[in-house]
Amino acid sequence: MLKKILIILAILIASVFAAGKWFFSLLPDASHYEGVKTAEVKDIPYLNQAQPENRGKILAVVTSVDQMGASGKSTGYELTELARAYWVFKANGFEVDIASPLGGDAPKVLDGDDMGVFDYAFLNDSSVQQQLENTLRIDDINPLDYQAVYFVGGKGTMFDFPGHKAIKNLVRDLYEAGRVIAAVCHGPAALLNVQLSDGSWLIADKKVSSFTNSEELFLIPEAREIFPFLLESKLVEQGANFIAGADYLELVVRDGQIISGQNPWSVWTLAEATVEALGYEPVARVxxxxxxxxxxxxxxxxxxxxxxxxxxxxxxxxxxxxxxxxxxxxxxxxxxxxxxxxxxxxxxxxxxxxx
Structure with missing residues (x-):
């Protein structure tokens, strides 16, 4: 009996080892990741084609918060969510300014597994780095200098976007001037607590998406304790018609001037939807x-x-x-x-x- 047990155990161990080896064989080798780290703007055809004439300016807003409350967990804005939208706006003839609640060098999150050539080209561009190290302070912004605002995601937004007076004024002024308001992932936290001049809430009865409760709680089971609220729940509480898609897949929702994306995989489509909302056909992109x-x-x-x-x-x-x-x-x-x-x-x- 013992011999049979040992044989079965050996077969199970060998099977687990073989399965693990097969699983890891599905991953690209290290050169796949190393090869993209040196990407520059000159390497990407999309960023080197002739751009439309200057169509005005878009403001990208990132968080200034580098820690999730008292949890000790680091955070910041998601670089991929800024980089990809930035390039779409630039390729379509818009100048892009980058701002944050505190101004200066805002904290960023770099996830190497998710980063590609566009993201590293963003990191490796000296003019972009100058902007990232010197983000504009929201309080110093004239909202009507911009055709649209884009709120970049990152868990830090849950702490400094909703209660920031200058952000609320920025969103109200742009919306009432007929400009475009775009936000992705946790960026729609900026849509909370925005009251229009007539006393109504901006998102009341508006179709809106964001990082969902399901996505949040799966990645961070203790999210209810870490964050001041769950974003989906708070948007619904303030009257939004919340639209959710499959977890971790693209979803972009447009309701008039407001465009929102569910998660990082929605950025490309959201940025191009913003260009369309401004009245232009997005430049062709592979x-x-x-x-x-x-x-x-x-x-x-x-x-x-x-x-x-x-x-x-x-x-x-x-x-x-x-x-x-x-x-x-x-x-x-x-x-x-x-x-x-x-x-x-x-x-x-x-x-x-x-x-």
């Missing part, structure tokens, strides 16, 4: 591998595994397989075993097509 992966995951969510396989069999696209793999990990963590396995199979097929 979609990124991450966007193609998000599209694939959306097909899976709406139509199932076979539809996702069929999408992969269409004319070749470059898919960011790490993102698909991470959705598999998330599924296993939620005990959605079939979905998790499907994600691993999709990742394997993407890897095979890329070899």
């Amino acid at each position: 979609r990124t591998a991450e966007e193609h992966a998000v599209d694939l995951l959306a097909v899976y969510e709406k139509q199932g595994y076979q539809a996702a396989i069929d999408r992969l069999s269409q004319p070749a696209k470059n898919y960011e397989r790490v993102l698909v793999l991470m959705h598999g990990v998330l599924a296993f963590m939620k005990f959605e075993l079939i979905k998790g396995w499907d994600m691993l199979m999709l990742t394997q097929k993407i890897k095979s097509a890329q070899q």
